[in-house]
Amino acid sequence: KKIIIKTICIISIGVQVAVANPLLKSFNEPISFYDIINVDLQTGIEIVIDNAIQIKNEIVNEQELRTFDNTLLKIDKIYAEVERVWSPAYLLANVSTDKSIRETSLDISERMSQFITTIQQDQALYEAVIDYASTEEAIQLTGYKKKFLSDTLLGFERSGLGLSDEDKATVATLNHQITALGLEFNKNILESDPFIIVTEKDMLGLSDHYKQERRLDDGRYKLDTSYPTYFPFMKLSQSETARKKLYATFKNRAKDKNIDVLQQLLKRRQQLSHLLNYASYAAYVTEVRMVQTPKTVWKFEKNLLNKVRKKAKKDVALMKRIKSEDTGKKAKVIHPWEAMYYENE
Numbered sequence: 358k359k360i361i362i363k364t365i366c367i368i369s370i371g372v373q374v375a376v377a378n379p380l381l382k383s384f385n386e387p388i389s390f391y392d393i394i395n396v397d398l399q400t401g402i403e404i405v406i407d408n409a410i411q412i413k414n415e416i417v418n419e420q421e422l423r424t425f426d427n428t429l430l431k432i433d434k435i436y437a438e439v440e441r442v443w444s445p446a447y448l449l450a451n452v453s454t455d456k457s458i459r460e461t462s463l464d465i466s467e468r469m470s471q472f473i474t475t476i477q478q479d480q481a482l483y484e485a486v487i488d489y490a491s492t493e494e495a496i497q498l499t500g501y502k503k504k505f506l507s508d509t510l511l512g513f514e515r516s517g518l519g520l521s522d523e524d525k526a527t528v529a530t531l532n533h534q535i536t537a538l539g540l541e542f543n544k545n546i547l548e549s550d551p552f553i554i555v556t557e558k559d560m561l562g563l564s565d566h567y568k569q570e571r572r573l574d575d576g577r578y579k580l581d582t583s584y585p586t587y588f589p590f591m592k593l594s595q596s597e598t599a600r601k602k603l604y605a606t607f608k609n610r611a612k613d614k615n616i617d618v619l620q621q622l623l624k625r626r627q628q629l630s631h632l633l634n635y636a637s638y639a640a641y642v643t644e645v646r647m648v649q650t651p652k653t654v655w656k657f658e659k660n661l662l663n664k665v666r667k668k669a670k671k672d673v674a675l676m677k678r679i680k681s682e683d684t685g686k687k688a689k690v691i692h693p694w695e696a697m698y699y700e701n702e
Contacts (some may be wrong), residue, residue: 470536477516545611559599604694
């Protein structure tokens with residue numbers, strides 16, 4: 358019934374599409390994710406891309422003196438417009454229980470990424486920002502407005518503007534491939550269905566409700582790697598053997614597919630950073646973040662490690678003592694599959 362009603366709305370005029378589509382909400386309006394069907398995603402992306410292109414054309418064709426409002430603010434509106442569908446779709450791609458919704462959402466994420474790359478490589482739009490940057494108003498900008506201008510210019514440069522047409526096209530291709538590979542990596546994990554079979558003694562420590570949900574006809578239990586299964590078991594099961602087995606299964610989800618995907622992803626990232634004259638992909642990524650350089654990240658990590666080491670040693674010593682009491686043997690190490698269990702003791 359839900360699909361039929363929405364289809365009737367969608368084949369009607371555009372205003373009705375916007376009203377019927379639960380994705381197309383105004384700022385800070387809640388989204389009813391339960392009501393979203395594939396056609397909402399498919400029509401939603403068309404509407405926001407059309408709107409974004411219209412905003413872009415308004416910027417490029419502006420005849421008046423360029424101002425923050427008619428240039429930079431409208432660029433911000435471009436991104437805000439596509440995010441109306443992109444962000445909810447990305448969420449659905451990762452959490453929806455409906456496979457068709459996940460697949461459609463993944464397709465939308467890929468298409469949105471391509472569209473944003475097109476926007477960031479738009480020469481006319483870049484020139485509009487350059488024109489604005491030379492105005493008296495732009496020169497006198499302060500605070501967030503000044504930063505937004507500099508970040509916008511940097512964004513165009515990071516997308517390959519200033520390179521040859523051939524290299525710019527390569528940047529666009531690499532950005533698309535990096536996005537697609539990242540989505541594929543996550544999709545493979547989401548769609549993998551590894552599990553282990555355990556016996557009654559392996560379920561000691563788990564609640565009756567937990568056991569009932571996973572009991573097989575032969576009296577054994579099937580444990581998948583979903584969060585509601587994995588984390589309670591790792592915290593509560595008294596069976597080290599079963600915890601170790603489930604831990605290995607969880608950590609190796611989609612390994613047969615994702616090893617190759619990861620290798621391709623690393624290769625594309627290296628190619629992109631080299632083409633844009635960055636020392637590494639880490640340097641490329643951190644440039645637009647608070648840390649700004651990989652060196653700052655390493656310094657932060659080392660400082661943090663030094664600050665938490667003393668407390669961490671105390672925690673591990675306490676877990677070793679609990680483990681020793683539990684097993685009757687002096688514990689020398691806490692393995693990864695034991696950490697949650699003894700932290701919970």
